[in-house]
Amino acid sequence: MSRHKLVKNLDLDDEFDTFNGGNDYDYDGEETSEAKKIKVLPLYLSSPPIQKLIVAEHMRQGTIKVREILPPTVANITDKQIQDSLWHYYYDVEKTVNYLLTTYSATDKKTSKKAVGKKAQGGLVFFGQCSDDGRRACDENFNSAGDLYSSGRTSTYCSNSSQFAPFFNDCPWFNIPADRKTVFVPPLRPRGGLLGGSSGGPPKMSKLQALAAARKKKAQEQRSSGNTGVEKPLSDLKVKDDADDDVPMAGASAEKSELPPKASSRGFPLRKRKDSNEHQKAPRAAPVPKDQPIKPPLPEDTPTVDQAQPSAFASTMFSSTSTPRQPTDNLFTLPYVANFTSTTTNPFAGPSPDDIVIAAQSKAAGKGGKGPPKTNGEKRADQIAGGVEAMKLDDTPRAKRHVDAGKSTLMGRLLYDLKVVDQRTIDRYRKEAEKMGKSSFALAWVLDQGSEERARGVTIDIATNKFETEKTSFTILDAPGHRDFIPNMIAGASQADFAVLVIDASTGSFESGLKGQTKEHALLVRSMGVQRLIIVVNKLDTVDWSEERFTEISTQVSAFLTAAGFLSKNITFIPCSGLHGDNIVRRSTEAAASWYTGPILVEELDNSQPASRALSKPFRLTIGDIFRGGVQNPLSVSGRIESGSIQMGDALLAQPSTEKCFIKAVEVDQEPVDWAVAGQNVTIHLSGIEEQYLKIGDVLCSPSNPIQNIKQFTAKVLAFEFLTPMQIDVHRGRLHTPGRIKEIVAVLDKHSGAVVGKKKPRVVKPGLVARVVVELEMAVPLEAPARVVLRSNGETVAAGLLE
Amino acid sequence: MTDRRRINGPSGGTSTPIYSSYLAKDPKDLPERPTRTRPPNVLRKMFLKTGVTPSASGSAYLELEASKIPTSNAPGLSSLSTSGLKLTCTVHGPRPLPKSAPFSPHIILTTHVKYAPFATRKRRGYLRDASERDLGVHLETALRGVIIGDRWPKSGVEVIITILEGEEDQWWGDDIGRGATSAAEWGMMSVLSGCITVASAAIADAGIDCVDVVAGGVAAVVRSGNGGKAPSPTLVLDPVPSEHKDIIAACIVGYLPARDEITDLWVKGEIGHDSQSGNSIQSSSYEELADNAVQAALGSHRVLVAALRETADVKIGRL
Structure with a gap:
């Protein structure tokens, strides 16, 4: 059966019957008993008198509330008036107060001239007392453009009434009070006058225009003599405004009298134009006596500045006298009326969602506590604050003899044991390394990040990392040992303060190594200017920590190194095991290694003295890397400052391209800093230079002392x-x-x-x-x-x- | 990069041709360089008015009067008249930053200074050139120290200045080959000073919290001797480049009188090189130049305060 038929067959009477009947029953739920039905009945019967009582009580309370809220200025409102309006607004106290205030304060003004003088204060009182809703409405009104002008009310009334929606809220459909009706103003016409003629002076009126103006004036006078009650206070206000104007406004009154009379019928006081005269009239500050004697060419007194008349251009643009400039001043948020700006129209009021989230995060972070990294940061900051001279930033490159001597593993172990790298990362590396069948390389992967390096198991390019001991912070430059990558090793060694030479102690490896890269590395490191060398005899665990083996290696190597030009006091030998971590950060627990009582690697690193830096020399930096440092920094370079210092904003010269550029920002260890000095490995964000002018190996120098x-x-x-x-x-x-x-x-x-x-x-x-x-x-x-x-x-x- | 959205005039711009008949042979009839009639320590009169752009949060207009033409026998070409300085500034904001912008704990100040294409004798392009960007950077420096940025996190304010009539860099007579051509961009100094003052007024008009109103002032060492005797350098406030044959150095400061602080300082030119020529030049050191620029800034500060007071009077009167 279709819906149509269903509707057709519907017995409306029946349906409504059940509906009405059901109303009573459903009212009490399922268990509609006879007794309950009976109880309901008396209630119905007695309701008229009770309602009356309730009404009376409501009315009484409402009147009291309204009286409380109403300001003393409108104390002459009778109870009857209040009750009438309460009835009108269904006991809504707020609306009633609004209505009363608007209605009767306006009437009040008409009778009492004092109230007009205080109108600004009256407005403030109102704001202080009305509820939040009301205040918001008022503020909206203040902040919005001057649509109120179109309603043709007094400015006082405007300030107390609300915007469109709230404005009509309390307005009855019929019998609109006279004072709420709008007064329509004829649209403004362009100022009359004949075209052409002299440029100065007001435009000449034609005879016809003059006649029309005279007639209009006459009619106006007649009308104003028989003014309605509504318009009268307005004209009063206007006169009052003029009278209230003090000295700076004196020019305005003259101007006002020249206005065509129709202006006064517009129902609101004209906004006084600032004209050029005011500039002249504004009080001029007394000249400030000059504290410094000036040489003869300059007379002794201070310059006096006159405010000028606006030029023809400015006066044309800004002093058209006939159009009031309404919206601008309502858009201003004045600093001294902070209340007005801090309400809902203010987009910045209250914490934003971001602020809340950030606050919550910071709270959570505080609870979680990330102790160690924080203290590290503080310590670092202290060191740097200690001054350039006390800067202890040492760089350790590890130049090793033979491939697979274990340089990267040793450094990985160092970082791991010093908690620079966390356990999870190491576990991950270990898993990945096992997959590739090189489980012993897991620690090396901390520094060997490249996929080719990992696949081949050798270090190819310099890797940097930093760590801190209790005394010093270090930067590691892990340099390749393989002969194919010697240029990279040279690059690494040239940035280093001292070197850690890793020697494989396992049988056969040392011997082959000494013939191979160990020698070349040692010579290179020496010729790159590295004075101090720590020799780590690695993989001693493979020879059961044999002291003889260690002594043998030490003797041979030190003989060679002394020949190469190292001073024996600058060479230290440490036996250790990179894979197990013995004698690196912790002393070895192996019984077989108990013969060694000298310093372990970390202690030895701490003992190293920072090299003296060429701080006062002109700035030099060899670019180690060029990259895009993020969206903000399209061009960044990194490298070690060889001499001198830089700070943000400095100009630099890139050689050999001879291009000038500027330092946009400086970073040391991923932290933005304001300055950097010789010896630090920095990242410099550059501006004012194209990437094509820079390449790796170029030198940045100071333009005043350029490198040739x-x-x-x-x-x-x-x-x-x-x-x-x-x-x-x-x-x-x-x-x-x-x-x-x-x-x-x-x-x-x-x-x-x-x-x-x-x-x-x-x-x-x-x-x-x-x-x-x-x-x-x-x-x-x-x-x-x-x-x-x-x-x-x-x-x-x-x-x-x-x- | 070229601007493809508009149909532009010739990029170099053209100036009105001057026919040789205008260039009278009699030296008496030659157009004369305008001369400075003010004492060296008196500024040009300034007209400043706030609240000129209804749609902006704050706005201001500033003009400096044009210097008078000394003789009336100059050719009656409008292109040869001298011009003053006319700047209009609008401030938009503080308003929330776009969502894409990173978090900023303080207000982001953006300044934008642009010459109107017709502002100078040499026509300007529609896109900002280097000198305009330079002015913008200087203006930002001057204003950054004044605005209390911490009160407006995550918000931005834009200060946009249009130069309707720019200060000339030199007398037009020098342009057509009369006299020495030593044109550096001296007009920029006065323009920047005006920019600082007008931007300060507009910011105050917008109701943005500031520690003080910053005012700009210019001082210069000029060599304006006429004819025979060796011209001696003098210090003048508020120099008009077209009035002086040779400007040796100029200095502009953004100065906060209430705190006695300088937010921006820019010195152009060299003094002290020919110190052996006399002690008068030696006396005008850079310090003194800056001191005098501060004095000039105090002068414009007075106008600024008067204009702001007037605006405030009007506003309070209305409330």
């Missing part, structure tokens, strides 16, 4: 291989460039530096010191006393010092 680009230099080098006039690669830190040995000037004595043998030898034997002239293929920024390494065909042939 040179194509040829003389250097004193220690030869590792036979040196002849040949093609070479010159390495200096990250910078490397092809060139050739142009000339071998002389062979020098190793210690005294005096010329030995004949001049201009054709070849230099390995192990000899020689002075050579090197010519480069292109100009690069180099200056004495830079340390350079000369390589040829993938082998280091010489290292030395620029002269």
Whole structure:
């Protein structure tokens, strides 16, 4: 059956019957008993008298409440009036008060002129007393544009009434009080007058216009003499306003009298125009006596400033006299009426959702407590605050002899034991390493982050990390040991203060290593200017912590190192096991290792003295890396400051491109800082330079003392291989460039530096010191006393010092 | 980058041709450089008015009177008349930052200074050039120290200044090859000073909390001798570049009188190099230059305060 039929068949009477009947029953729920029905009846019967009583009681209470709220200025309102309005508003006290205030305070003004004088105060009283709703409405009114003007009310009335919606809220549908009716104002016409004519003075009126104006004026006068009760207070107000104006407004009254009379019928006081005259009239501050005597060309007194008349342009733009500028002043939020701005119209009132979330987070974080990292940060800050001189920032590169000596593992262990790397990360690495079948590499992966490094199990590029002991903070530069990546090792060594040389103690490895990279590394490190060396004899656990093995290695290595130019007091040997962590951060617990009582690695690191820095020299930094440091910093470089200092905003010169740039921000260890000094590894965010002008190995320097680009230099080098006039690669830190040995000037004595043998030898034997002239293929920024390494065909042939 | 949304005039701009008949042979008839009629320590009269743009939170208009043309026999071309400075400034805000913006614990101040295309003798482009951006940065520096930014977290305020009529960088006569051409952008100094003052008025008009109103002032060392004798450098306040043949150095400060602080300082030019020529130049050190700029700033501060007081009077009178 379709719905239509259903509706057709519906017996309306029936339906309504049940509905009405059901009403009574449902009212009491399911158990509709006869007794209850009977109880209901008397209630119905007695309701009229009770209702009357209730009404009377409501009325009485309402009247009292309204009386309480009403300000004393409208005390002349009778009870009858209050009750009438209460009845009208269904005992809504607030609306009643609103209505009464608007109605009778307006009437009040008409009779009492004093009230007009105090109108600003009256408004304030009102705000203080009305409820929150009312205040909001009022404020909205204040803050909104001047739609109120269109309703043609007095300004006082406007300030007390509300915006459109609340405005009509209390308005009855019929019998609208006369004072709430709007007065329609004829639209403003452009000021009359004839076109053309002289530019100065008011436009001339045509005869017809003059006649019309005269008629209008007459009619106006007639009307104002028979004014209605509503309009009268308004004209009073207006006159009063004029009278209230004090000196600065004096110009306005004259202007007002010139207004066409129709303006007064608009029902609200005209907003007084600020005209140019006021500038002249504003009190001028007394000249401030000048505290400093000025040289003869300048007279003694201070400059006096006059406010000028607006130019023709300004007066045209800003002093059109006929249109009131309504909205602007309502949009202003004045600082001294803070109450007004802090209400709902203020978008910033109250904590924003973000604030709440942040507050909650900070509270939670405080509870959770992240103790250790925080104290670290504080300690770090203290150190830096201690001043440039006391700065203890040491960099340890680990130059190791042989691949798989365990450098990365040792450093990973160091970081892990010092809690720089957490257990979870290590576990993850361990799992991943097991998957690749290299479970012993897990710790090395802390520093070997690249996928190729992990796959091959060797360090390829320099990795940096930092850690802190109780005394000092360190930056690790994990340099590759493999011969294929010696340039990277040179870059690492050039940034280091001291080196940790890791030697594999396992049988056979040491011997092969000493012949291989260990020697080259030691020589390179020495020629890069690293003075101090900590030799870690690693993997001692594989030889059961044999003291003989350790002594054997120590003797051989120290003999070699002393020959290479290291002072024996600058060399320390430590036996340890990177994989197990013995003698690194904790002393070894192995019984077999109890023979060793010297300092462990961390203690030895702490003992190292910070190198002196070239703080007062001009700024130099070799770019180690160029990257995009985020959206805000499209171009960032990192590297170690070799000398000098920088701060935010400094100008820098990039060499060899000779491009100027500016420091936008400086970061040290991922923390933004204002300045940085020599010895720190910094990230500099640059501005004012394109990426094409920078490449890795370039030098940033101070523009006042720029580093020069040179194509040829003389250097004193220690030869590792036979040196002849040949093609070479010159390495200096990250910078490397092809060139050739142009000339071998002389062979020098190793210690005294005096010329030995004949001049201009054709070849230099390995192990000899020689002075050579090197010519480069292109100009690069180099200056004495830079340390350079000369390589040829993938082998280091010489290292030395620029002269 | 070119602006593709508008049909632009020629990028270089053209100036009205001056025909040789205008360039009289008789030196008496030559147009004369305007001369400074004020004493060296008197500023130009300033007209300042707030609340000129209804749609902005705060706005102000500032103008400096044009200097008088000394003789009336100058060619009657409007392009040769001297001009004053006319700036209008609007302040929008404080208003919430867009959602995409990162959290900021204080107000983000953005300044935007633009010459109207017709503001200077040489026509300006529609996009801001380097000097305009420079002015914007200086203005931001000057205002940043004044606004109490912490009261408005996560909000931004934009200060936008349009230069309706810019100060000239040099006398137009120099443009057409009369006299030395040593035009640095001296007009920028006066413009920046005006920008600071007008922006300060507009910010006060917008009701943004400030520690004080900052006023701009300019002082300069000029060499304005005429003819024979060696011109001696003098210190003047509020220099008009077209009135002086040779400006040696100029200094502009943004000054807070109530706190005796300087929020922005910009010195252009070199003094002290020819110190052997006489002790008068030596006497005008950079410090003295800055001191005098502060005096000039005090002068414009007085106008600023008077204008603000007038606005406040009007507002309170209405309430």
